[in-house]
Amino acid sequence: MDVELAEIRDFLAQHPPFDALPDDVLDRLPSRCSVSYARRGTVVLSPGDPGDRLYLVRSGAVDITDEGRLVDRVGAGGGFGMSALVEHVPARYAATAREDTLLLELPQADFDALVAEHPAVAVHFAATHHGRITAAITQLQAPVRGSAVLKTSVRELLRGEPVSVAPSATVAEGARVMTRAGVSSLLVMQDGALLGIVTDRDLRRRVLAAGVAPDRPVSEVMTADPVTLPARALALEAMLEMTGRNIHHLPVVEDGQVLGLVTTTDLVRLERSNPVYVVADVQRQQDVPGVVEQAARVPAVVAQLVREDASAADVGRVLAALTDALTRRLVALAEADLGPAPGRYAWTALGSTAREEQGLGSDQDHALVLADDADPADPWWAALAERVTEGLEACGRPRCAGGAMATNPRWRLRLGGWRAQFGRWSDEPTPDAVLRAAIFYDMRAVDGDAGLVDTLRAEVVPMGGRSDLLLAHLTAQAARMRPPIGFFRGFVLEDAGEHRDTLDLKRGIGAVVQLARVHALRASSTALGTGERLAAARDAGLLAAESATDLSDALELLSYLRLRHQVARVAAGEAPDSHLDPRQLGSLDRRHLRDAFAIVRSAQQGLTSRSPQVG
């Protein structure tokens, strides 16, 4: 006989995975359960206990710990005891009531019966369980990996004294104090005791939306007795509290004293894989080893982006931003050491970094553009170039094999010198010179006086665009970069060396890049990105709209495959390269790849037939 236990049923119906169960199953489920109660501090489950039931938190909260380290905090609707149910092994973790807690218990046999009919239930708890194991493992690795939320105490997140008012202060006064201090929350305190908290959200909901007059005391709109954290609590705990309770501000206390406030923003800043925060961290470094340490995070950032299915174009931009940040910091550290620069200058990126189309493991290519009144012979420039190049190398950016770096005095020129150099490339290009020149048409100021580079490019790009000879050589070069089109029939792979039997994606990518560069030059466009260059050529009527789109898509596909390959290489502890083993491609990827190469090939042929020929 099943008794209608409406309250238990409704509770289950509100929480996954039970919310997805059919009504009749939900109706029967409560009578399979029993109810127990754990007073705060009670150990519900110890590691090694022969778990024989699923525990669901009905009210209160339970901490899941692994040898004292917090793995998860389970609130109402959450479950634990999964080791037995999912893995059929004794409990892995300790479960301790953090608050007075009411528990629902579902015996193993009933759980198994439920799962037999509704596998999604098992999937849900297996996923939760997996998440906890992952968290526990992450914790174990924390000393090695230095994951910030696990290593950082909330004390370390505090910035400055808490901003507070007395309970008698009016809402308007409170709002003014918040605005002046530039904070999103305000503590209400009396004689050093914390009475409540008022947040931006409260001002919106409890004051403006509720039509409360601004001359009412803040004590009327504050959240009284807010949740607090001890200063020794980990950032992870703050994160769990905030997500569990849907709050964004947590006062931090020690010995009854309020030390300050932790906000979600503080926690997000800790987030390791967010490029924005990596950039911020890079900027804070006071020495080269510090910068190098931050650079080590870059592959993880890229891996995360690839996991999140970011486009290769986006990842390229992020990588360029990170390289820029590393470069700027290295320049700043060098300047701090060497003294101020003996003149105006711009540190510029060349090639893929300039185009913001980097992959992992890209070479460093850069140059210095000096103002015309600077002295290129001053040893300061060489010292700067050497320090930055050395730093970038330590950051995992190999030196450019072709020597296109600021360490080479040939690429430390005054504006006039560059003008002359580009003129030579336009007027009397030899095939050898063109090979070198191409990369310099991808030039972007990273640090220093960007105006110098703008001035230069505004002059030399149209100059190159007017040079039939240069265009012809660049066209020939672009056409020579043959994508391995026959690869799927006869498999035209690298036939020698360590990359035997692999396919160099760089060739396909390089072909598109060079095509776009020639097209942009012909259109006298100063665009840098390959996509923008193709669009510029299309707008100038030099490239069919369809071809521009196809080439962009082909580039995206090739770059994406390369990124995925590189991330896998890094994960396997190998150096990232662009040599793909085609046997590891799925049939869909293969088909797409073949299409991409066909697009590139036909665009190369189209370009050759329409361009001036090298006579």
Place this chain on the structure above:
Amino acid sequence: MGLRDVLGVGRRLPEPGTPLAALAQASRVDPRTPLAEVELLALDLETTGLDPGRHEVLSVGHVPVVGGRVLLRQARHELVRPRGPVGESAVHHGLTDDRLADRPDLAQVLPGVLDALRTDTGPSGEVGRPVRRVLLAHFAQIETAFLDEACRRLYGARVALQVVDTLTLAQRMLRVPTPELATGRLRLDACRRTYRLPRYRAHSAVTDALACAELFLAQTAELAEQHGRPLRLADVLTR
């Protein structure tokens, strides 16, 4: 122990073979028994009023508490057809004459309640001598008085139960503000709130029995902490 315990002064013996006689033969629980080993039955009755002489039982809900667990599997809920119309009281419990018309009457429902008030298995599942379950209710006078009256009317004998009253416990533990005491069983929600137990909106006999059982778990957890030792039945027994 035995038959004498269910006999009120000047009353007759329960007829042999009735559920009441079976209950009478089950042994009382020694108050020195560790509470963890005592089986209780949380019981709630919905009635047309407070006077067992004039008013009627309309629904019965009960659920056992065994070894610190509320066993929902054994939860029971019965609507009871009264002898007359429910009248104005429908406003409080929402049970209408129409809903109750085809339900069993109290004579049919009472045996199930009395059977649930004893157990044939010990705490570890061993089959032994039948043992009584301790009645658990909030403001238990209502439940005991109506049970007494029903047994007197149907079996001609009283039932003398051991009782734990969560309202009495709350008063003892000073967990209820005094002005609220007067309103008796309506204060179940208020008592639960002091332990931050979830708020139950749908009131039915079985929900209230469950609510009472959960409150009991919270109260005894606190009490055990205060005493600094595991509780015995005597620590919580009202009578």
